[in-house]
Amino acid sequence: MKTKRNIKTVLILFCVLFVSMSVYLVYTVSVYGTRYFTSPYNTRTEKISNRVEAGKILDRNEKTLAYTSDGEREYSDSKTTRLATAHVLGDDMGQTIGAQSMFARYLLGFDQSVLDMILHPDSTLKGSNVELTIDSKLCRDIYELMEDHKGAVVITNYKTGEILASVSTPSFDPKKIKDYLDGDYELEDGALVNRATMGVYTPGSTFKIVTIVAALRYLPNVTEREFDCTGPLVFDKDTGKFRNGLTYSELTDDEKLDYVYLTDYKNETHGTMTLKEAFASSCNVTFARLAMEIGSSRLMKVAEELGVNKEFLFEEIMVNAGKMETGNSDYRLAWAGVGQHKDVMTPLHMCLLTGAVANNGTMMEPKLLNSVKTASGTQKHSLKAETYKQAIKPYEAEIIKEYMIEAVKHGTGTEAKISGVTVGGKTGSAEVSSNKETGTHAWFTGFIDSNKYPFAICVVCERAGTGGSVAAPIAKKALEMAMERLA
Amino acid sequence: MRKIKHVNSAGLLFLVVAFIMTGFFLLSFAGEKYDFLALLFAVTAGVLMLAVYVILIKISRHADRFVIIVADLLIGIGLLIQYRLNTDNAFRQLLFLVVGIILMFIIMALIKNTKFFEYISWPLMIVSIAVLSVLFFVGKEVGGARNWIIIAGIQFQPSEFVKLAFVVVLADWLTDRYRFFDLIIPMIFVFMIVGILMLERDLGAAVLLFGTSLIMFYVATGRKGAVLTGVGIGAIGAVGSYYLFDHVKARVAIWLNPWATYTTNGYQIAQGLMAIATGGMWGVGLGVGSPKLIPMYNNDYIFAVICEEFGVIFGILLIAFYLVLVIRGAIIALNATEKFYMLLSFGCTTIIALQSIIIIGGVIKMIPLTGITLPFVSQGGSSMIACLMMLGVLEGVSARSGMMLENRMAEIEEEMRTNENEA
Numbered sequence: 001m002k003t004k005r006n007i008k009t010v011l012i013l014f015c016v017l018f019v020s021m022s023v024y025l026v027y028t029v030s031v032y033g034t035r036y037f038t039s040p041y042n043t044r045t046e047k048i049s050n051r052v053e054a055g056k057i058l059d060r061n062e063k064t065l066a067y068t069s070d071g072e073r074e075y076s077d078s079k080t081t082r083l084a085t086a087h088v089l090g091d092d093m094g095q096t097i098g099a100q101s102m103f104a105r106y107l108l109g110f111d112q113s114v115l116d117m118i119l120h121p122d123s124t125l126k127g128s129n130v131e132l133t134i135d136s137k138l139c140r141d142i143y144e145l146m147e148d149h150k151g152a153v154v155i156t157n158y159k160t161g162e163i164l165a166s167v168s169t170p171s172f173d174p175k176k177i178k179d180y181l182d183g184d185y186e187l188e189d190g191a192l193v194n195r196a197t198m199g200v201y202t203p204g205s206t207f208k209i210v211t212i213v214a215a216l217r218y219l220p221n222v223t224e225r226e227f228d229c230t231g232p233l234v235f236d237k238d239t240g241k242f243r244n245g246l247t248y249s250e251l252t253d254d255e256k257l258d259y260v261y262l263t264d265y266k267n268e269t270h271g272t273m274t275l276k277e278a279f280a281s282s283c284n285v286t287f288a289r290l291a292m293e294i295g296s297s298r299l300m301k302v303a304e305e306l307g308v309n310k311e312f313l314f315e316e317i318m319v320n321a322g323k324m325e326t327g328n329s330d331y332r333l334a335w336a337g338v339g340q341h342k343d344v345m346t347p348l349h350m351c352l353l354t355g356a357v358a359n360n361g362t363m364m365e366p367k368l369l370n371s372v373k374t375a376s377g378t379q380k381h382s383l384k385a386e387t388y389k390q391a392i393k394p395y396e397a398e399i400i401k402e403y404m405i406e407a408v409k410h411g412t413g414t415e416a417k418i419s420g421v422t423v424g425g426k427t428g429s430a431e432v433s434s435n436k437e438t439g440t441h442a443w444f445t446g447f448i449d450s451n452k453y454p455f456a457i458c459v460v461c462e463r464a465g466t467g468g469s470v471a472a473p474i475a476k477k478a479l480e481m482a483m484e485r486l487a
Numbered sequence: 488m489r490k491i492k493h494v495n496s497a498g499l500l501f502l503v504v505a506f507i508m509t510g511f512f513l514l515s516f517a518g519e520k521y522d523f524l525a526l527l528f529a530v531t532a533g534v535l536m537l538a539v540y541v542i543l544i545k546i547s548r549h550a551d552r553f554v555i556i557v558a559d560l561l562i563g564i565g566l567l568i569q570y571r572l573n574t575d576n577a578f579r580q581l582l583f584l585v586v587g588i589i590l591m592f593i594i595m596a597l598i599k600n601t602k603f604f605e606y607i608s609w610p611l612m613i614v615s616i617a618v619l620s621v622l623f624f625v626g627k628e629v630g631g632a633r634n635w636i637i638i639a640g641i642q643f644q645p646s647e648f649v650k651l652a653f654v655v656v657l658a659d660w661l662t663d664r665y666r667f668f669d670l671i672i673p674m675i676f677v678f679m680i681v682g683i684l685m686l687e688r689d690l691g692a693a694v695l696l697f698g699t700s701l702i703m704f705y706v707a708t709g710r711k712g713a714v715l716t717g718v719g720i721g722a723i724g725a726v727g728s729y730y731l732f733d734h735v736k737a738r739v740a741i742w743l744n745p746w747a748t749y750t751t752n753g754y755q756i757a758q759g760l761m762a763i764a765t766g767g768m769w770g771v772g773l774g775v776g777s778p779k780l781i782p783m784y785n786n787d788y789i790f791a792v793i794c795e796e797f798g799v800i801f802g803i804l805l806i807a808f809y810l811v812l813v814i815r816g817a818i819i820a821l822n823a824t825e826k827f828y829m830l831l832s833f834g835c836t837t838i839i840a841l842q843s844i845i846i847i848g849g850v851i852k853m854i855p856l857t858g859i860t861l862p863f864v865s866q867g868g869s870s871m872i873a874c875l876m877m878l879g880v881l882e883g884v885s886a887r888s889g890m891m892l893e894n895r896m897a898e899i900e901e902e903m904r905t906n907e908n909e910a
Contacts, residue, residue: 003707007833010706011817018806018844020853021848021851022803022807024851024853025851026803028763029799036761036765039757041746041749042764042765044761044762044777110765
């Protein structure tokens with residue numbers, strides 16, 4: 001009978017719907033579960049923390065950074081250590097998201113089995129202890145190195161993804177966050193923001209790493225070509241269209257007002273050079289030309305493969321991804337290709353990208369959790385390196401790595417040289433204001449090319465000057481300290 | 488005479504009762520003082536379930552055992568969680584359960600023994616439209632929808648009962664009418680009911696009944712073109728109401744990103760998601776969660792509460808239990824010997840299926856949330872009674888077809904015997 005057949009058809013439809021509901025439920029909990037759970041809006045953890053003694057947070061050398069005593073959350077005795085690790089730890093009043101909220105599941109014993117919960121009456125419940133991958137002494141030294149600069153420094157192990165140090169300045173004292181909420185403790189502007197993971201900065205020339213990946217992928221033989229840099233590129237003021245025939249120096253002063261330009265830092269000209277030299281000397285004109293040659297959609301495609309405009313859903317740390325718009329004109333595309341226009345990156349994203357270059361193009365998932373041990377000492381979780389994605393093709397990574405090493409050897413990043421090891425890097429001096437008096441954001445992102453010290457670093461100093469003169473020396477010292485402590 | 492054999496499934500029922508008893512036993516330790524009332528409650532519920540099973544089989548050997556056992560399981564989980572949320576509500580729920588069970592038996596007996604339901608299509612049609620229209624003027628607004636009415640001090644939600652009436656009316660009209668002209672009246676009926684529900688902002692019920700009507704049209708007539716047209720009209724209606732009604736627009740917006748409006752519209756969905764995430768795979772444990780943070784925690788959002796305390800794995804099992812109920816319902820429909828009862832039982836099955844999909848899908852943010860109760864589990868008398876009445880339809884149809892089949896078999900045997908004698 002037809003009706004029976006129709007009933008069977010509808011029944012199959014119902015089965016499909018019910019099954020997809022189950023699948024979606026598992027999907028949403030496994031992919032977004034940690035995010036929802038650690039959301040500052042989730043007051044369920046607070047309720048638990050009243051009756052559970054939250055576990056300790058230790059650094060990779062088992063130095064205690066936070067613990068609970070008499071129901072109060074306590075932190076390291078050293079003020080500098082507290083300030084240096086504040087953003088990684090987060091506070092206990094829900095003002096910032098750090099390890100304390102990301103790992104609340106362990107710290108508050110949510111990971112304990114139902115049987116545990118039944119066997120242990122409420123009051124004696126103790127959370128697990130959490131060991132992080134950071135080295136608190138290294139963080140402290142880097143914090144001191146930053147002096148009065150606002151900004152961030154991140155060091156990762158690019159082979160395992162471990163975050164070895166992450167410092168954001170200005171910082172806050174987690175011990176005094178209650179006073180701050182009561183209005184008794186003043187904080188510097190934006191001190192609660194973790195600049196390393198959440199700070200979106202105009203990347204300037206460090207973004208050329210993205211542009212060069214696209215160039216290597218889409219422009220055949222680009223490594224063998226020669227490029228001419230004869231001064232600023234000229235664009236129509238209204239349409240933003242590139243005027244290839246016009247040369248800046250040949251324009252009269254009146255004519256100059258009719259156009260807009262893509263310039264190099266201090267209007268330098270670099271003459272004729274190879275791609276390698278253009279990268280090492282960070283020539284805007286060449287990279288703007290490359291960006292236009294690659295084209296908006298292809299540049300965007302590569303950027304997205306590298307995580308730009310994406311949403312990172314890492315298990316152990318919340319990271320804002322960089323963003324980019326190529327706009328609808330040559331002019332905007334040209335500036336976007338050299339890390340200006342509306343491009344932004346977070347220091348940790350840039351560090352992951354640089355790490356991928358050093359690691360044959362493989363981007364590792366950033367890890368902050370070394371191990372979890374229950375109050376009774378059973379190990380529940382241990383660090384396992386995980387590939388996030390093959391972001392760059394190995395042969396491209398090989399070339400970019402060579403160029404970055406060249407940039408430190410003979411280019412803009414010479415201040416980052418370390419004797420005894422090979423350092424590669426890229427500087428950036430991002431213009432963030434039309435007022436030329438305001439300093440540029442100083443960027444340095446780089447790596448040590450070594451199996452013994454597989455470190456990637458990213459340094460950002462807000463409005464502090466050029467990347468080569470301000471950020472590179474900090475990177476050098478920070479890497480030297482990391483080598484000393486983590487050999 | 489040969490008899491149709493049925494699988495003995497009392498063992499399963501004992502398992503279900505044991506599960507519920509264990510739950511209440513755990514709950515009895517939850518407070519500061521030992522709670523004897525919980526045990527009493529559990530024993531009452533358990534005895535009730537066993538009694539219902541026995542009476543059901545007494546009324547008809549052909550009653551479907553699995554439908555009642557799965558329903559018992561769902562009801563038991565509901566009572567358990569309601570008791571944990573609010574003891575008083577749980578007792579009231581138990582009372583509604585008893586009323587519902589009585590109605591279930593009455594409907595079952597009516598279907599098994601009489602043709603009552605085949606004659607009430609016109610009155611039901613008029614009453615449904617009348618009740619919903621009256622509601623439009625005198626209804627009480629709860630949670631943004633004007634769908635409550637108070638008669639003699641008792642609050643109830645007529646749209647819950649309209650669901651059953653709706654299925655009866657459609658089943659009757661679709662039984663032996665195939666020409667397009669014959670379908671005009673049921674179509675007008677569907678559009679009137681859905682339209683009124685939309686105006687009363689009872690989006691959940693509107694979507695549910697519209698979906699049910701499409702499925703019933705398809706099952707009865709097999710006209711794919713007509714049904715697709717219906718889907719198209721529904722889609723246009725959905726898009727239209729998105730632009731016309733701000734509350735529909737708001738629903739879609741909070742579905743796409745509940746966190747953007749966390750402090751206002753998105754609060755409920757966000758809280759639900761956080762509850763599910765907090766529970767994780769295994770749940771925080773019965774009585775340990777914070778269900779009261781979610782608005783409507785004891786009815787629309789009960790699924791999130793269950794996931795928080797029992798875990799996602801249990802949530803998936805719950806979805807599976809509904810699927811079992813739906814599959815058994817469809818089997819009852821497939822075994823029905825008369826088209827009217829086939830459509831009637833499948834209509835009820837469809838209501839239960841769609842209703843669980845709409846609310847669970849909404850809570851887990853798979854589809855935009857429209858408020859509707861979770862069948863058998865949510866707190867609320869009207870919903871519980873209406874669900875049990877639909878259960879009565881399913882059991883009644885199962886009993887009726889079993890009986891008809893046996894009679895038919897007896898006739899055949901009789902014929903064969905006379906044939907033999909003649910020969």
